[in-house]
Amino acid sequence: MVLNGSYCGPSPMPGTLLEHWNFDPVLIATLVGMMLLGPRLPVLERRCLVAAVAALIVAFVSPLCALSVALFSARAVHHLVLVGVVAPLLAVVAGRGVRVGMAGGLVASTVSLWLWHIPALYDAALANKAVYWVMQATLLGGAWAFWRAVFAAAPAVAAAGIAGGAAQMGMLGAILSFAPRPLYVSHLASTIPYGMGPLADQQLAGLLMWVIGLLPYAVAAGWLGRRGWRRLSPGLVA
Numbered sequence: 489m490v491l492n493g494s495y496c497g498p499s500p501m502p503g504t505l506l507e508h509w510n511f512d513p514v515l516i517a518t519l520v521g522m523m524l525l526g527p528r529l530p531v532l533e534r535r536c537l538v539a540a541v542a543a544l545i546v547a548f549v550s551p552l553c554a555l556s557v558a559l560f561s562a563r564a565v566h567h568l569v570l571v572g573v574v575a576p577l578l579a580v581v582a583g584r585g586v587r588v589g590m591a592g593g594l595v596a597s598t599v600s601l602w603l604w605h606i607p608a609l610y611d612a613a614l615a616n617k618a619v620y621w622v623m624q625a626t627l628l629g630g631a632w633a634f635w636r637a638v639f640a641a642a643p644a645v646a647a648a649g650i651a652g653g654a655a656q657m658g659m660l661g662a663i664l665s666f667a668p669r670p671l672y673v674s675h676l677a678s679t680i681p682y683g684m685g686p687l688a689d690q691q692l693a694g695l696l697m698w699v700i701g702l703l704p705y706a707v708a709a710g711w712l713g714r715r716g717w718r719r720l721s722p723g724l725v726a
Contacts, residue, residue, distance in 0.1 A: 575631030593637030600630030661697030
């Protein structure tokens with residue numbers, strides 16, 4: 489296997505984007521293997537597993553994978569699918585009995601997310617398939633640890649963790665939005681066919697982190713509030 493080059497292939501032209509599906513046999517076999525675990529799981533975990541696999545298909549099989557080579561904003565969406573959709577779903581499926589402290593989970597998710605937005609490391613991941621998969625694994629692993637900690641923590645601790653997670657996501661989005669110049673060599677020319685310059689693309693990525701990136705934390709806060717209300721008023725909440 490040749491490791492040099494982007495895992496998702498070359499930057500596609502807008503007119504051919506929908507042709508760029510990724511049918512990597514190792515990836516497909518991994519997704520099928522995950523689905524084979526479903527029948528052994530309880531109903532809730534099975535549904536979460538199906539949803540997680542569907543999100544992984546969007547991230548790695550669909551043309552979003554190729555688009556993320558061209559646009560940093562698409563890469564931001566790709567990362568948000570991993571850390572805000574796949575990771576919490578897999579935290580429900582796997583990890584019961586695994587103790588992850590809230591501080592440790594928050595540090596793991598923050599470090600993994602910020603580390604891969606360092607320009608040199610980001611560009612290295614897009615230029616080498618092995619580095620790319622290290623990026624995906626650490627992003628997903630750090631986020632899984634965070635969500636596992638949130639689901640297992642006492643309400644006050646979980647609320648603090650959710651606030652911390654939202655704050656670090658928003659801060660990274662702000663840095664990307666207000667940076668005075670493009671930060672990533674990989675996208676200096678690839679955005680032009682899509683009608684935007686690299687700086688505008690980077691600013692859009694930061695905005696997406698503010699808007700879409702904060703939604704999972706808002707959902708988690710709502711779930712936490714509902715759980716607390718159920719405990720306080722079990723006879724009033726169906």
